Amino acid sequence: MARDASITQDQVSRAAEEIRETGGRPTARAIRERLGAGSMATVLKFLQAWQDAQVRPAETPVTLPQPLQRGLLDFVAAEVERSKTELRAELDVANQTNADLILESERQGLMIENLTASLERVHGEKAEMSGRLDQVVNERDAANHEAAAERQAAESARTELAKALLRLDAMPRLEKEIEELRGQLAAERAGRTEAEQEAAVAAARLEAAVDARKVADALLDEAKNHAQVNEAEAKNFAQAKEAEISALRKELKAAQSVASDLRERLAASAANRRRTRRVLPPTAAPKPPRE
Structure with a gap:
């Protein structure tokens, strides 16, 4: 991208006129030193435009006497020689300007090469930093996943610890309830044994009552059969059996x-x-009481 010129044509023209008025020769180097800005190429371009714009007076034909013509020719020859000298000087200045331009071009070329190398180095560093940034982002994501997993594991561990503490706090109450249940179980076993014994006795009584009823029915039948013998005795016997x-x-x-x-x-x-x-908890099953 081309940069805007830091000097203008008017500035170069005024500087050239000031140098010429002070008796100096307006050159690109002198104008650049006077202005303190601009490149040699820009100053030279504006200086050539200023030089092309200078108007030389038109020559009018004159007729002079022979001696004066000879003197004029000698003067012209001297002026031509002087002009040649000036042209040689201007040529030297132009050559010096060209040399300065070449030096500045080489300097700018070197600067461009350095800037290109710096740009390539910056691009390389940018690519390296992008790779490192991607690696850091990946490591950060992995660390976030690990941290989330660790937080979840810690939360689970805290939950299990809280449950364990609750179970531990409930252990005395559970042990007390277990002891009470063991006592109730022992009492129930004793009661069951007693009930089984009572059931056996009741069953024996029931069986005896059934047998007695069968006997009473047989006796009653027998009493009815012998009622004609002794009705009163039979009636008493029947009443006794009915009571039994x-x-x-x-x-x-x-x-x-x-x-x-x-x-x-x-x-x-x-x-x-x-x-x-x-x-009863699964890890603390009660031992059966001794019979």
Whole structure:
């Protein structure tokens, strides 16, 4: 991208006129030193435009006497020689200007090469930094995933610890409840044993009552058969047997009540045992009480 000139044509023209008015020769180097800005190429371009714009007076033909013509020719020859000298000087100045331009071009070329190398180095550093940035971003994402996993693991560990602390806090109460349940279980076992014994007795009584009823029925039949012999005796005997049968029926009803109560107690004992198994923690199963 071309840069804007830091000097203008008017500045170069004024500087050239000031140098000429002071008796100096306006050259590109002198104008650049006077202005203190601009490149040699820009100053030379504006100086050539100024030189081309200078108007030389038109020559008018004159007729002079011979001696004056000879003197004029000598003067012209001297002026031509002087002009040649001036032209040689201007040529030297132009050559010096060209040399300065070449030096400045080489300097600018070297600067361009240095800037190109710096730009390539910056591009390389940018690519390297982009790679490092991508690596850092990937490492950051991996670290974020690891941190999230660690936070989740820590949260799970805290949850498990809280549960363990709750179980630990509940252990005395559970142990107390276990001891109470063990006592209840032992009492229920003792009650079950007692109920089983009572059930056995009731069953024996029931069986005896059934047998007695059978005997009473047989005796009653026999009494009815012998009623014509002694009706009064038979009636008394029948009443006695009826009383005995009524007593046996009462015993049977009591035995049935005992058996029903025994079944209810056994069902309650089974329910308590199931509840005990649910309450007991898996790591602290109660030991069965000694019989």
